[in-house]
Amino acid sequence: MIVEERKTRSRSGGRSARRALRTAPKHDMLPGLTRGIPVCEVMDGAQVERIDAASMDILENVGVQFRDPIALEDWTRIGAKVVGELVYLDRGLVRELISTIPETFTYHARDPMKNVALGGPHSIFVPMTGAPFLRDLDDVRRNPTLDDLAMFHKLSHMLPGLHSSAHHIVEPYDHPISQRHLRITYSSMKHSDKTFMGMTTSPKNAEDVMEMCAILFGEDFLEDHPVTTGNCNGNSPLVWDETMLGAMRAFCKRKQPVLCSPFVLGGANTPASVPATVAQLNAEALSALAYSQVIRKGAPAIYGHYLSTVSMKSGAPMAGTPEISLMNFMIGQMARFYGIPWRTSNTLGGAKTFDAQAGYESGTNLQSVIHAGANYIWHSAGWNEAGMHCSTAKFVVDAEQCAMAHKMARGVDWGDFDQAVAAVPDVGPGGHYLGHPHTQENFQTAFFMPELFDNNSIEQWVAEGSVEITERALNYARKLLSEYQEPKLDEAKDEALLDYIARRERDIPAADELNQNY
């Protein structure tokens, strides 16, 4: 009798719960990922120390070129050996400097419910940025505009698997390059209340981002709360330039985290060897991470990299290859060895369209960076054609893939194990579970049901018009945009931001710059 009651209640509860789940908008952001599965470690302790030693030898004996007078002065001031633009860093100094980088921190969003932890077991998915072209809602490849950028910021806001609206997902070509960073930052802030990134295209642009963050969050708030992240690319091998170092200073002074990212084209600007590439990359990352602490002790910083191998046929960067996976595993181990959060790139690839190549590359990279335990998982949506375009179709599919990886990386849910196993004798040999109360209550949460994969029979698929994944994804993107609700900015802050932009746009010359890309 009790069983029957439970069954009846469960059934109707299950049904209405399922109906609710089906009809409710599923746009709530997934919480930041806290992983429940182990990381893939391909080096033993001695091998980690071998990489560390090789990197420290490079820093001590080969040196790193800092093409920036202020950085050279800074290094001289704290007692590093500086010869011309070459800085030789003693391993003791490096270890001391990086020891003050926080192992984890909270990355604050405009909506505090969307704050995310970063570092240790905590990871986030951030969409791609920097594409000079897009494939739009009609899959047409063209130069992007500010409206296109807004579209991607809206999609980032709505897609549960993404934790950030990033910054210039696509380059808005309809706005002067010298002023773009202002409009890009505003678009990130306005169309989404998730975390966002800050432009580092010049030291002054980075300062503008800091000012706008101060307006949005409050000057005092910034001091102890990371609210944006800035990426600083190195020029491998072993060079940091003035633009990046200046932008880094703007961020670090305000205690906003920088991604210290050597830009690796394996075999072209690194040795033709997986572990030697990691040793060089590690030296490069450490040199910038150390400098972040010269700028400001205790400023959060992220061990970064852009990582590809180059095609012998075209010299172009490749992705989804075995060495990328191995290097990600190794870099993860090095970052954890130093106790620093780390950034990787996710769904990289060189496909020209959203075809099977794009799927293999992205699927492989995504699984690898998850197993590697990356914290700041950048370029998680839209990347295609070696970053030359952001694909709208791929953007929404990638985001769903991130949501799936999120579920996988959380690990096994043992919560209802005993109840679930109790269904086995209920059903018995040869039975089926679809009608069982436990199934009806738990099916939807137990197994992920991808929205953008078609699992119908071919007959049904043909009857429905043989809609390929690109078209399905673009229809989904249109549906999302039709349901978009702007997370309104506080009016006073919005006005202050627009005032700031207007003032800066008057200050910054904009002539003849429309069609340049940096």
Place this chain on the structure above:
Amino acid sequence: MIVEERKTRSRSGGRSARRALRTAPKHDMLPGLTRGIPVCEVMDGAQVERIDAASMDILENVGVQFRDPIALEDWTRIGAKVVGELVYLDRGLVRELISTIPETFTYHARDPMKNVALGGPHSIFVPMTGAPFLRDLDDVRRNPTLDDLAMFHKLSHMLPGLHSSAHHIVEPYDHPISQRHLRITYSSMKHSDKTFMGMTTSPKNAEDVMEMCAILFGEDFLEDHPVTTGNCNGNSPLVWDETMLGAMRAFCKRKQPVLCSPFVLGGANTPASVPATVAQLNAEALSALAYSQVIRKGAPAIYGHYLSTVSMKSGAPMAGTPEISLMNFMIGQMARFYGIPWRTSNTLGGAKTFDAQAGYESGTNLQSVIHAGANYIWHSAGWNEAGMHCSTAKFVVDAEQCAMAHKMARGVDWGDFDQAVAAVPDVGPGGHYLGHPHTQENFQTAFFMPELFDNNSIEQWVAEGSVEITERALNYARKLLSEYQEPKLDEAKDEALLDYIARRERDIPAADELNQNY
């Protein structure tokens, strides 16, 4: 001077080595994979024991249905509790029985150079089987013929990433179903000298396969050398039928390995819970593995499964979802807990064409089964449309993906680490490595260069005709087939095989069966 000499020699050596690598046919089979990276273990020891205990409870208290009088007699004889068709297996008995299954064994091929180890760290990639349709060299979807099957056996022979020609990759509809197993087995044996699989479509068919193996390898050789593998699917939940059990007996008696494969549609024929699904699957696999040892103590056997979750929309099997990955990790842990080699499925998916969905599904599954540490990685090439068709284009791309995964899973090559790191001071900050002797000697082997991914610029890609991956892959398949050289069978053995087939085809009625699929 010495350096100069080394450079000169290295350069020319590097160039000619590279030229040789470029022009030489790259059809040599990769050795069986011996993994050098750790397995992904998502359960701690207590959780492994919790699954084990739940499975043993099921075996003891719920029982397993053996729909087969001989199996029921066998179980009764050795003292198991049998009630009707239900067999209740005491955990002590199960543990005792499975303890005689070899932890590793060598799987013998016609060419002994292509023997492969299986179990422990040793894994192999085996193409898909059982497709009632193919997408052919023109990407047309149609029923397959014996010629189509031969084509896939030839491709399996030539693709380095595949270690087996399997058996009925596609169903040859132009041959009577009751006689097909003979022609399928002969095609596997004739067109490739790699390992192959044996048909288990009936006990008698399995006996025919054993006889043909005895002709090819010698009757005595079989006794101590696994030369084929037979798959036995269970009917989840908790049922084994007469066909599968009879086929299993044919294999086990000759000490040929069987794959004991519960057929899991998660949520439909298992509880709606990841760990409870694994508990049931584990009970099912153990019951068949135990029976393999009742048939013949010490016969090699493989812990198998076919694993999917079902779509709530269509009831169809899904792949590339997070739970599939988690369950693979867990099943790997259980198989290692029992010390038994295990089988999984690789590039499963439900895409209707070779599109981005197919790529994501396959890339995700491949990475997951590699991290899971699967030994017998079946369905590694061609699978699409939930197994309804084998795609020729996907077949060659999947095989290249397996070759990449093979390189990744071997782990990091430290062999030339010191020499590679020595290039860093040679090149120095801001330099490049392409001209360095170490790079020229090692580039080709250091970084995998996928043949079927296009990494050219879009301009070059367009100039070359905007060839999509499906067409590129089909061109590649045509090229392989044009270069195919049959690995000739010993003439006497070939004749004996054909005599056997002719005799059996006279014995087996073939009427009205042409267009049936089993």
